[in-house]
Amino acid sequence: MVILVLVKPVPDPEKYNEIQIDPQTKRILRQDAAAVLDPASKCALEEALRIKSEVEAASGDARCEVIALSMAPQTNRDKILECLAMGADAGYLLSDPAFGGADTYATSYVLAEGAKAILAAEELDAFDLIIAGNESADGATSHVPVQVAEWLGLPHLARVCELQIQREGAEGQEGAGGTPVIAATKKTEEMLLTFRCEEPALVAVTRDINKPRHISAMGIVKARKKPLTIWTNDDLKLDEAKIGAAGSPTKAGELMTPDLSRGGRDLTEEDGSAADAAKAILALLRKEGLGA
Amino acid sequence: MKIMIFDQGHPVTEQLLTKAIEVFGTPESGTCEIVLARCIGKAHETAADQLQKTVAEERPDVLLMGATALGEEIAPAMGIRLGTGVAAHCVDMELRYDGEVVFLIPAFGGRVIGEIMIPDVQPGRPAIATVKPDIFSADAALVSEINENNRLRVIDLEPAGEHRGFQLTGRQPRPRAAVDIGKAELILCGGAGLGSPETWQRLENLAKALGGAAGCTRPVVDAGWGPDESSMIGTSGRSVRPKVYIGFGISGAAHHLCGIKDADVIISINKDKKADIFNASDHKGVFNAEDVLSALEEEIGL
Numbered sequence: 001m002v003i004l005v006l007v008k009p010v011p012d013p014e015k016y017n018e019i020q021i022d023p024q025t026k027r028i029l030r031q032d033a034a035a036v037l038d039p040a041s042k043c044a045l046e047e048a049l050r051i052k053s054e055v056e057a058a059s060g061d062a063r064c065e066v067i068a069l070s071m072a073p074q075t076n077r078d079k080i081l082e083c084l085a086m087g088a089d090a091g092y093l094l095s096d097p098a099f100g101g102a103d104t105y106a107t108s109y110v111l112a113e114g115a116k117a118i119l120a121a122e123e124l125d126a127f128d129l130i131i132a133g134n135e136s137a138d139g140a141t142s143h144v145p146v147q148v149a150e151w152l153g154l155p156h157l158a159r160v161c162e163l164q165i166q167r168e169g170a171e172g173q174e175g176a177g178g179t180p181v182i183a184a185t186k187k188t189e190e191m192l193l194t195f196r197c198e199e200p201a202l203v204a205v206t207r208d209i210n211k212p213r214h215i216s217a218m219g220i221v222k223a224r225k226k227p228l229t230i231w232t233n234d235d236l237k238l239d240e241a242k243i244g245a246a247g248s249p250t251k252a253g254e255l256m257t258p259d260l261s262r263g264g265r266d267l268t269e270e271d272g273s274a275a276d277a278a279k280a281i282l283a284l285l286r287k288e289g290l291g292a
Numbered sequence: 293m294k295i296m297i298f299d300q301g302h303p304v305t306e307q308l309l310t311k312a313i314e315v316f317g318t319p320e321s322g323t324c325e326i327v328l329a330r331c332i333g334k335a336h337e338t339a340a341d342q343l344q345k346t347v348a349e350e351r352p353d354v355l356l357m358g359a360t361a362l363g364e365e366i367a368p369a370m371g372i373r374l375g376t377g378v379a380a381h382c383v384d385m386e387l388r389y390d391g392e393v394v395f396l397i398p399a400f401g402g403r404v405i406g407e408i409m410i411p412d413v414q415p416g417r418p419a420i421a422t423v424k425p426d427i428f429s430a431d432a433a434l435v436s437e438i439n440e441n442n443r444l445r446v447i448d449l450e451p452a453g454e455h456r457g458f459q460l461t462g463r464q465p466r467p468r469a470a471v472d473i474g475k476a477e478l479i480l481c482g483g484a485g486l487g488s489p490e491t492w493q494r495l496e497n498l499a500k501a502l503g504g505a506a507g508c509t510r511p512v513v514d515a516g517w518g519p520d521e522s523s524m525i526g527t528s529g530r531s532v533r534p535k536v537y538i539g540f541g542i543s544g545a546a547h548h549l550c551g552i553k554d555a556d557v558i559i560s561i562n563k564d565k566k567a568d569i570f571n572a573s574d575h576k577g578v579f580n581a582e583d584v585l586s587a588l589e590e591e592i593g594l
């Protein structure tokens with residue numbers, strides 16, 4: 001079994017309050033926030049690693065390979081190493097200035113083409129499963145996983161909060177052999193919907209699906225020996241009109257940071273007590289016609 | 293200009309309709325036509341196929357839908373199938389004089405708002421945009437008048453038959469919070485600074501006693517103190533517009549602030565006088581959250 005995991009480096013989400021926009025250029029001012037692996041990407045990888053260990057535990061000779069794939073500048077090579085240290089077997093980073101400035105349409109195209117190129121390089125027919133984080137901390141569009149699946153012609157399911165791989169043998173009993181069946185639960189506004197899929201598919205997982213493991217020292221040592229491949233567009237040979245800013249149907253205009261400041265007056269006098277604060281709060285509620 | 297709204301039987305449809313009329317004009321204004329593509333109670337697994345067919349027939353210039361669990365699965369798929377751009381989670385939209393539609397979308401948890409244009413649209417290759425529930429408010433009187441007088445054309449999507457891929461095998465309603473924060477006039481919101489599930493419970497009881505609802509930040513959900521995402525406010529949670537919001541032990545991350553910015557009055561309690569939430573508040577108190585909760589309980593005799 002082979003699982004492809006889509007991962008994304010993002011600027012550290014703890015630092016978003018510090019982002020400033022240059023009033024002249026309307027672009028983000030020096031974004032020096034360190035990149036981290038997106039929290040939802042880690043959940044996607046954790047889910048793949050859990051399935052890997054279950055598959056491999058079920059039968060001594062069953063193998064489950066987990067491959068991490070990302071499109072990002074080369075400076076993010078260490079984020080792929082992090083995936084390998086967590087337990088992925090191989091990593092691929094698609095890096096080329098020509099991929100830059102892409103919206104979700106062009107990004108998902110490059111990732112889908114990257115996925116095909118991995119199949120060719122690893123001599124595989126198909127991935128049994130592709131897992132991605134449902135939404136990244138930075139753009140949070142939740143589009144890329146679905147769009148990668150659409151480019152690849154695969155079924156997709158987003159907002160998945162529970163995932164199981166069931167293996168059904170010829171007689172329908174569960175076991176190590178047979179075709180993997182994807183059983184997934186999607187959380188909607190009001191419902192938990194359960195689905196089954198008997199063919200390769202993509203699922204986008206939400207962050208409540210698991211708690212990603214910590215990286216062990218052993219993981220870091222092992223990661224250095226695992227294959228990490230960086231491909232540029234010289235390798236993928238994609239039409240420049242379909243990638244990067246040129247391949248993006250959306251165009252970005254001006255950026256702004258909304259002004260949320262409201263003045264923040266003190267509820268109490270300088271050395272007021274918590275009881276004074278409570279009284280002030282109740283008075284404000286009464287003014288709005290609220291409260292007991 | 294033809295605007296198509298994907299109607300999935302969710303209140304967001306009325307919010308989208310109200311906004312579409314504000315931006316593009318009433319159905320009879322001559323400047324635009326608004327149509328609803330309705331898919332209620334039909335096989336949602338095939339909704340994308342159904343909508344794709346309807347778009348090909350109706351050839352809209354703009355396709356709007358709620359960023360619900362269903363909409364977020366369909367909108368990006370439509371983008372690839374129709375070869376067009378999708379603006380995610382619009383917080384506003386505008387029709388410029390030259391006929392170009394500009395969508396405003398959030399990034400970095402709402403810290404940044406950016407303009408998105410989809411220049412190369414044509415009938416049948418529409419600009420697509422999703423909008424989260426409760427970002428726009430519905431004009432109930434306008435919507436019911438439009439419905440009563442059949443002023444909108446409604447296209448019922450035909451359920452497609454067989455399909456491959458994910459097959460629905462079960463459905464189970466999610467538990468609901470006692471009071472829906474989406475409709476509450478008063479929200480007491482708890483953050484990581486509450487420190488324990490017991491304190492969260494006290495906040496919930498106090499909210500109830502005051503006739504309000506209890507909301508929370510992500511760490512409270514993640515820590516398993518009780519509430520689930522339906523009570524979480526912010527980027528990946530809900531947008532709320534109560535008369536009064538009171539935050540206890542909340543730092544004020546962009547991810548949370550973008551969900552509370554439409555509250556009439558924001559009050560916050562945090563023990564750190566430098567907390568970011570204070571600047572985004574009308575009233576602030578530098579206190580231990582538990583102390584203020586205790587004092588409120590005492591004041592109202594809880």
Ligand SMILES: Cc1cc2nc3c(=O)[nH]c(=O)nc-3n(C[C@H](O)[C@H](O)[C@H](O)COP(=O)(O)OP(=O)(O)OC[C@H]3O[C@@H](n4cnc5c(N)ncnc54)[C@H](O)[C@@H]3O)c2cc1C
Nearest residue numbers: 137483484485509510526527528529541542543547563581
């Ligand atoms: C993709 C993504 C989406 C996200 N979506 C959301 C979202 O929708 N909603 C959301 O809320 N968050 C969201 N987050 C998380 C967000 O970035 C913040 O981490 C979160 O809002 C912080 O919650 P908090 O303020 O409760 O906790 P913290 O940031 O830990 O702040 C706790 C605060 O409590 C104060 N405090 C501590 N003890 C006390 C005490 N005894 N009395 C008074 N004050 C005290 C501290 O001074 C501190 O300011 C998201 C993050 C990502 C990456």
